[in-house]
Amino acid sequence: ETIDGKQFYSLYAPIFNKRGETMAIVSSPYNRRSEFMREALPHAILLIILLLAIVIISSAITSHILDRIFDPLIKLSQRMELAGTKGLDYIEYKHNDEISGLVDAYNRMVHDLAESNRILAQNERDKAWSEMARQVAHEIKNPLTPICLEIQKLIYLKQMNDPSWSSKFDNSARIILEHISILTDTANEFSTFAKLYSEEPVRLDLDRTLQDQIELFSNRQDIELTYLGLRDAWILGPKPQLVRVFVNLLTNATQAIEAMQNNAEKEGRERPLGKIRVELRNDIRGGCFEIAFDDNGPGVSEENKARLFTPNFTTKSGGTGLGLAICRNIVEKCNGSISYKKSFTLEGACFTVRLPKTDDNA
Known part of the structure; x- marks a missing residue:
């Protein structure tokens, strides 16, 4: 409308x-x-x-x-x-309510756990030094006994004007020198053990360090040594101790091959060519570098695998049983690991060392 x-x-x-x-x-x-x-x-x-x-x-x-x-x-x-691991931090909470009670309880737990870890670490260090002192006494006593016996025998023969004194002197001197060498090796082993926690880590070119050590073993005519390197492989670690790990593993491989070659000669067979292969690899997924030490020696028997890195265990007649145990301690101090398996390439032993990369390699 x-x-x-x-x-x-x-x-x-x-x-x-x-x-x-x-x-x-x-x-x-x-x-x-x-x-x-x-x-x-x-x-x-x-x-x-x-x-x-x-x-x-x-x-x-x-x-x-x-x-x-x-x-x-x-x-x-x-x-x-994270309880049970290192590096626990306190929680800051400035309010006064029901939650503050939980936070206070947690902070007390962190304090108690840190104190317990400190006491445990101190006890473990004391125990390690006590065990080392006992082992030092044991390892020194072993070679001293035959040295003492040989010297006493020479003194007795000399006093008796024994006509065989001159001929037996040479053999006794050889035995004494062998056991003195064992004493020297023992002293070096324990000296390295004592330094495990005293050297600071440095930035280290792993490829260059391995090349330097391999060069020392490359002059053998009866052992073929191959190295596969990797550029820009930087890690953090105590260089003298890591050098000792690499030298120890190369020495073990060399000695195992020598024993195999000597056994072949004793059995009337041709002396086989020894082979050692060292490879530096980049484990991208694991965030570390791997160094594999392969050889064509006899390897490690099944019953001895579980005891390889145990202190005082050795398959060598003059060994101290500390070499691989010290190697493991050194590698673990660098937050790495060392393991053994049968070599698939050379069918002997294969020791693999894993060391974490530096931040610029990650």
């Missing part, structure tokens, strides 16, 4: 009496829908914005409250998973 040029809608409804007769008709005018929407839309948008603002503010407040509640608990859970 239109009145004074303005359009509008009217809603008509009849009014009935008790007998159902129409008594009147009521008319109610209202604006068109588009005009109503134009008037209502800004109010609706404002209401939606206010509701969204309330939701966002409420979420932020709730998130902050939950962070305050659960963040210390999450840290506490993560730290407790």
